[in-house]
Amino acid sequence: MAARPATPASPKNHKVRAAQPGQPMYGCEHLQRLFNQDQATTNTSIQHYKAILRSIFDMTPLIPQTAKAIDGQIVTSLTPTYLCLQCPSTLTEEDRTKHGSKKSHRFYVDSRSGSLYCQMCDDLVWDPTFEELRLKKLGTGTFSNRKRKHEELFETSDPVRDNPTYISSNTTAASCKANGLRGIYNAGATCYQNVVLQSFLHNPILRNYYLSDGHSSGNCEMPHCLSCAMDDMFQDFYALENTNGYTAANILSGFWISEKKAFENLVTTKEQDAHEFFQFLAEELHERNGDGQKPESGSEHSCNCIIHQTFYGKLQSATTCQNCGGVTNQVQSFLDLSLPLENLGQKKGKKGSSRQTGSLTLQECLDEEYIKQDKCEYRCNKCSSMQQARRQTSIKRLPNVLSIQLKRFEYKQGRNERAAKIDTPVQFPLQLNMLPYTDRARTPDAKENYELARSCTYDLLSVVVHVGEIDTGHYVSYCRVGDQWFAFNDHKVELAQKSDVLNSRAYLLFYIVRSLS
Amino acid sequence: MSSETGETGKAGIIVAAGDASPLDKLSHAVVDDLIYNTLHDLLLKVHRDEKIARANTAAIKVEKLAMNAIDGATTDPKPDVEIETDAAIYKDGKVTLKGNPLKSTKEILCPRCHLPRLLHPTDGKGSRKPDPGVIYCKKHPYIEKPGYDIYGQTWVAPGPGRGKKKKDQKLDPNDPSSPAPGAEGSAKDRPPNVLSFPSATCSKCKRCILVTRLNNHMGSCIGNSGRNASRAAAQKISNGSNGGSQNNDNTPPGSQKGTPLPGSRAASPRKRDGDEFDEDAEESDQNNPKKKKAKPNALTKKVILKAKSPATPGNLKKDKPKGSSSLNVEQKVDDDAKDSTVQVAPKKPTPNPKAVSPAKKIKLSKPPLPSPAGKKGKRDRDMESESSGTLSSPPR
Numbered sequence: 001m002a003a004r005p006a007t008p009a010s011p012k013n014h015k016v017r018a019a020q021p022g023q024p025m026y027g028c029e030h031l032q033r034l035f036n037q038d039q040a041t042t043n044t045s046i047q048h049y050k051a052i053l054r055s056i057f058d059m060t061p062l063i064p065q066t067a068k069a070i071d072g073q074i075v076t077s078l079t080p081t082y083l084c085l086q087c088p089s090t091l092t093e094e095d096r097t098k099h100g101s102k103k104s105h106r107f108y109v110d111s112r113s114g115s116l117y118c119q120m121c122d123d124l125v126w127d128p129t130f131e132e133l134r135l136k137k138l139g140t141g142t143f144s145n146r147k148r149k150h151e152e153l154f155e156t157s158d159p160v161r162d163n164p165t166y167i168s169s170n171t172t173a174a175s176c177k178a179n180g181l182r183g184i185y186n187a188g189a190t191c192y193q194n195v196v197l198q199s200f201l202h203n204p205i206l207r208n209y210y211l212s213d214g215h216s217s218g219n220c221e222m223p224h225c226l227s228c229a230m231d232d233m234f235q236d237f238y239a240l241e242n243t244n245g246y247t248a249a250n251i252l253s254g255f256w257i258s259e260k261k262a263f264e265n266l267v268t269t270k271e272q273d274a275h276e277f278f279q280f281l282a283e284e285l286h287e288r289n290g291d292g293q294k295p296e297s298g299s300e301h302s303c304n305c306i307i308h309q310t311f312y313g314k315l316q317s318a319t320t321c322q323n324c325g326g327v328t329n330q331v332q333s334f335l336d337l338s339l340p341l342e343n344l345g346q347k348k349g350k351k352g353s354s355r356q357t358g359s360l361t362l363q364e365c366l367d368e369e370y371i372k373q374d375k376c377e378y379r380c381n382k383c384s385s386m387q388q389a390r391r392q393t394s395i396k397r398l399p400n401v402l403s404i405q406l407k408r409f410e411y412k413q414g415r416n417e418r419a420a421k422i423d424t425p426v427q428f429p430l431q432l433n434m435l436p437y438t439d440r441a442r443t444p445d446a447k448e449n450y451e452l453a454r455s456c457t458y459d460l461l462s463v464v465v466h467v468g469e470i471d472t473g474h475y476v477s478y479c480r481v482g483d484q485w486f487a488f489n490d491h492k493v494e495l496a497q498k499s500d501v502l503n504s505r506a507y508l509l510f511y512i513v514r515s516l517s
Numbered sequence: 518m519s520s521e522t523g524e525t526g527k528a529g530i531i532v533a534a535g536d537a538s539p540l541d542k543l544s545h546a547v548v549d550d551l552i553y554n555t556l557h558d559l560l561l562k563v564h565r566d567e568k569i570a571r572a573n574t575a576a577i578k579v580e581k582l583a584m585n586a587i588d589g590a591t592t593d594p595k596p597d598v599e600i601e602t603d604a605a606i607y608k609d610g611k612v613t614l615k616g617n618p619l620k621s622t623k624e625i626l627c628p629r630c631h632l633p634r635l636l637h638p639t640d641g642k643g644s645r646k647p648d649p650g651v652i653y654c655k656k657h658p659y660i661e662k663p664g665y666d667i668y669g670q671t672w673v674a675p676g677p678g679r680g681k682k683k684k685d686q687k688l689d690p691n692d693p694s695s696p697a698p699g700a701e702g703s704a705k706d707r708p709p710n711v712l713s714f715p716s717a718t719c720s721k722c723k724r725c726i727l728v729t730r731l732n733n734h735m736g737s738c739i740g741n742s743g744r745n746a747s748r749a750a751a752q753k754i755s756n757g758s759n760g761g762s763q764n765n766d767n768t769p770p771g772s773q774k775g776t777p778l779p780g781s782r783a784a785s786p787r788k789r790d791g792d793e794f795d796e797d798a799e800e801s802d803q804n805n806p807k808k809k810k811a812k813p814n815a816l817t818k819k820v821i822l823k824a825k826s827p828a829t830p831g832n833l834k835k836d837k838p839k840g841s842s843s844l845n846v847e848q849k850v851d852d853d854a855k856d857s858t859v860q861v862a863p864k865k866p867t868p869n870p871k872a873v874s875p876a877k878k879i880k881l882s883k884p885p886l887p888s889p890a891g892k893k894g895k896r897d898r899d900m901e902s903e904s905s906g907t908l909s910s911p912p913r
Contacts, residue, residue, distance in 0.1 A: 022628045024576045024605060024614045032613050078550035079527045080557060112554065113561055121617055124561070126569050176630050177655035181667060185714060188732035224720065241655065243668040244712055247728050253720040256739040269736035483562075484659075486667070491714075493666050495659050 027127025030106060030120045035129075045085060045107075049116075049130055052083045052109045053137045058450050064111040067092045070099070082108035082117060114138070139515045180207070180237045181481065183245040183491035187252055191490055192274040195477035196281060197248060198488045199462040199510050200230070201237055202479040205400055209306045210234035215289055226254035226281070227288035245491030258284060274464050274475050275336075275405050275508060282307050282335055311335050313399035316439055321380040322388040328381075331396060336403035336508075339365040341422050342410045362428040362509070365406070370394050370437035394439040400516060402434065402458055404509040409470055421470040425505060430498065432458040432511050458511035465504045478504065526550035571618035574626040575604035581631070583607040627654035640669045665710075673713045 026032040035042050056064045067081040067090045068074050075092060082091045084099065085107035091099050096108055096119070106119045114134045118125045180201060184194040200206050209215075210231050217228035229250035236246060256267060263280045266272050286307040312333050319328045341360060370393055378389035406426055409419045435441055435456035462479040476489045478501045487496040525532045526549025533545035583600045600607040604621035605614055615621065625634045632654040637645035641662025647653060659667035716725045719738055726734045 021580055022573050022577045022631075024572050024612045026613055027572075028614055028617070078547065079553050110561075113558070115561060115565070123617055123619070124564060124568070126565055126572070175655055176627055177657075179656065183666070185728040187717075187728055187735075188730055190732050243670060244715070247715060247717040247731070249717040249728075249731060250720060252731060252735055253739060256735045269733050491672065493668075495661050495667055 023128060025128070027116065027125035027130065028118050028121050028123075030118050031116075031125060031127050034107070046129070046133070048085055049109065050133060052085070053114050053134060055083075056109075056111060056114050057137055057454070060450075061111075064090065066090065067095070070095050080113075081111040083111055084108055085116070175239075175241045177241045177243070178237075178239050179481070181486060181493050182237055182243060183488060183493050185245045185247050186490040187248070188269060189271045190248075190252065191475040192272045192277050193248065193251070193255070194490055195274050195464045195475040195488065195508075196278045197233070197251065198477050198479055199278075199464065199508070200281070201234065202462060202481060203310065203401060203510070204512065204516065205310045206230075206306065207234060207238070211238055214306060220288075222288065224250075224254050224257045225288055226251065226258065226284045229254045230285065254284075255280075260284070271472055274466070278403070278508065279335060282311060308333075310401050311399050311403055313395060313402070314397040315393055316396040317391055317393040319376070319378055319389050319391045321378065321383065322390065324380060324382045324387075326380060326382045328378075336405050337366075337369070338405045338407055339369060340407045341365065341424055341426065342407070343368075359425040359427060362404070362406075362426055362432070365426065366437050394441070395434065395437050396439050398434055398438060398456060398513070400513050401461065402432075402511040402513075404511070406507060406509070408466065408505075408507055419470050421466075423505060428460070428463075428502070428506055428509055430460045430502070431514075432460070434458055455513075455515060457514040459514055460501070461510045461512040463501055463504055463506045463510075464508035466507045467505075475507075526553055528553035528556065568619055570625045571622040572614060573628055574624065575602070575614060575618050575622045576612040577626045577628065577631055578602060578622075579605040579607045579612055627656065630654050641665065668710075670710050670712055673711060 026035060034045060052064075062076065064083060065078070065081055066074060066076040069092060077092065080093070082093065082096050083089075084091065084103075084105050086105040087103065089099060090111070091108070096117075100106060100119045108117045108119070109115070110117060110124070114137070115124050116127060116130050117123070184197055186194065211234055215227045215231050217225070217231040220228045222228070229248075232250055233246065233248065236242070258267070258280075260280065260283070262283075263276065266276050266280055286303070286305050289305040289307065312335055315332045315334050317330050317332070319330070320326070321328075339362075373390045373392045376389055376391050377386055378391075379385070380387045380389070408422045410422055433453060433456060435453050438456060440452065460480065462477060464475060464477045467474050467476065476487065478485055478487055478496050480486075485496040485498060485501050487494045487500065526546040528549050530552055531545050531549040533542045537545070579600055579602050582602065583598050586598045586600060598607065601615070604616065604618055605612055625636065626632065627634055632652055635647055635653040635657050637643060637647075638658040638660045639645075639647060641660045644660070657668075660669040661667075662669065665671050714728050716727050717731055718724070719726055719731070719734055721735075721738050724734075
């Protein structure tokens with residue numbers, strides 16, 4: 001029974017293990033025996049595992065967390081239970097051994113993580129076949145190899161690209177030291193650029209785009225192209241061993257040479273707003289990589305350039321006329337969500353005891369903008385007159401990378417009308433569920449749909465923090481690489497704790513959709 | 518499961534008092550269970566990373582032995598070799614585990630370079646001395662040490678004494694000995710992990726500028742603030758060579774398009790920048806006659822480049838009449854010649870092919886890589902000038 005033919009019925013269990021050097025075939029000897037028994041056992045094992053994963057991740061946690069003890073007592077627990085891979089029982093940790101010796105079932109699945117426990121090893125095992133399924137389920141919610149849209153964009157029908165020997169003979173692997181963790185020197189009040197560049201550099205979508213020759217500076221004719229400068233920067237960060245800071249000279253000169261009317265005020269030697277620079281960079285890169293059309297904020301314009309695929313989402317605002325009840329829908333694309341803090345902070349301050357202690361959460365700010373309705377004046381077509389209307393904005397399409405700006409400035413009316421900074425702490429989560437703010441949240445089955453919820457789950461990717469006053473100060477940023485956070489302060493890169501990140505007074509937040517990470 | 522029976526949950530850390538009310542006991546048990554779950558998740562993650570790394574190490578080792586046994590030459594995916602180590606078996610081109618890799622394998626090999634990973638940082642928190650006889654993978658654990666970055670590097674403080682000295686050296690871009698004085702001057706008496714700020718080449722005028730002044734330089738070389746320079750030059754032309762008009766603060770209002778108000782510089786709390794600027798002006802007034810030429814040079818440069826590249830139409834009209842004045846043309850030629858002796862000539866003998874190839878390493882190199890020579894050259898220079906400050910060794 002050593003033959004392990006690639007039967008079409010179960011293609012998953014015969015993944016190209018031999019072509020993956022540096023990795024064992026199976027998680028442990030015992031799994032090897034299970035898989036090598038016969039094809040039927042392999043198939044049922046994998047099918048069972050898939051069913052278990054589905055029950056863990058797609059349904060209410062109540063089911064996998066409920067175990068039936070040997071004595072018939074039904075117990076629901078907060079802590080993990082174990083689902084037998086070879087039969088439909090769910091067991092507590094204590095009963096697992098008994099079940100094993102009675103039925104000689106040796107493999108169990110942890111009810112909270114879906115990881116596999118081997119009783120003979122008396123250890124968790126990380127089998128390549130099972131892990132692949134688990135990670136797929138955790139990420140995209142399906143087992144299929146269906147690709148997301150943006151991945152298809154990178155797929156080209158290049159036969160060269162698919163040939164591993166061609167690749168290995170024509171390239172040298174980057175050093176293990178080149179990991180993209182470098183500071184960027186401050187070229188004189190350019191920290192607002194550095195923080196945005198760092199957040200781009202550690203954005204996996206942009207990184208993959210540039211490192212897979214998405215925009216090759218060798219083939220670009222455009223003089224002083226900012227996208228070429230980005231390309232060069234990605235190469236320097238991810239291919240060189242250099243650990244010294246990076247000098248973003250080409251970005252800077254591209255920035256100076258750029259002739260964008262909308263950002264004329266940005267191009268100075270003074271301190272500037274990082275958010276404006278983010279918008280500038282996004283538009284500039286869109287023009288270099290996209291369809292060449294000017295992105296008009298407010299319109300429903302969308303193109304398939306890397307910037308649009310990464311950052312752009314769509315908002316829908318439904319305006320309901322209070323007189324005739326007619327609804328007008330308007331769809332806009334957005335690069336980022338700007339959340340005002342001012343009103344909310346005051347509202348909360350009134351409720352609470354004092355203004356100073358009032359801290360906000362990101363979810364409260366989002367609630368205010370994308371769940372609550374607001375009143376407005378509106379010219380109704382049906383009534384053909386100005387009417388009171390209710391307007392509700394929600395997110396129609398979520399972006400792959402969600403960028404959020406917390407408007408930490410306010411304009412004080414008075415003698416000297418000038419901007420002031422709002423220092424209200426805003427708590428933001430490492431994991432953000434955006435489902436309530438989408439238009440799909442209003443559909444009745446949304447609450448029970450775990451798969452939908454998972455596709456709207458975002459992980460914090462980077463945080464831009466401004467310290468100091470409104471007109472002068474300093475920007476620092478935090479970026480996550482894998483599970484480790486790093487603090488970037490111009491040329492200096494340091495390790496950061498999650499608590500450092502979460503306690504920071506964020507100005508810009510970048511979240512990446514879970515299914516991509 | 519224990520929430521309804523005991524005083525505590527599975528972790529047994531949060532324990533309710535014996536005489537606590539049932540609700541108290543329940544809530545203690547729930548919190549305790551949650552702590553258990555948190556710990557469980559953390560442990561699971563570490564366990565997964567570690568066990569997969571060790572299992573892969575076992576596989577790499579046995580594959581290496583197998584490759585040695587085959588002697589490399591075969592391309593057969595299932596070579597007829599059987600190798601067994603303490604941790605893994607190689608058979609029919611497949612690797613299977615033997616026992617638990619957490620017990621059988623002690624070190625971790627990098628899956629890419631197959632060298633052992635250094636498991637402890639070399640400095641700072643939790644550091645250990647690495648074995649000098651072992652060649653480790655270049656990916657080291659990150660260093661956590663106050664005042665140092667993750668690679669254990671630190672920077673020369675741009676303090677008043679030091680900063681001034683460096684700047685004085687820097688200020689004379691026409692002196693052929695000056696391109697990387699920061700590195701040359703004080704590198705020897707610094708430990709290798711203390712870095713100084715590098716210089717970079719301005720993409721317009723190809724001059725070497727200390728990175729901290731690059732933005733200001735580009736402002737005057739390329740950008741809008743170039744109008745300040747042009748205004749200064751215009752005034753100079755009209756006033757003769759009276760250098761006093763170079764001060765920025767007496768900018769005539771109304772001549773600006775989008776730049777912030779002139780007063781904002783004076784009011785700006787960033788004193789350093791302001792000071793630097795003033796110093797520049799003073800120095801050029803008092804003891805550096807070359808500097809005077811350099812300013813109008815920036816102007817003529819701009820005109821030339823603008824005339825060349827249609828992509829930057831901008832304020833061409835405004836500058837042209839001034840640029841065509843015979844004085845400036847003369848200086849332009851003059852300075853260009855100097856520039857080329859400073860910048861280009863010394864770099865040419867050291868065309869660093871290495872510096873180009875690693876930059877493209879990750880990429881798929883298509884055989885005839887059509888990269889314009891000018892472009893590559895530019896990057897080369899950039900990189901060189903960057904590393905000249907980095908490596909703390911004289912570049913030439």
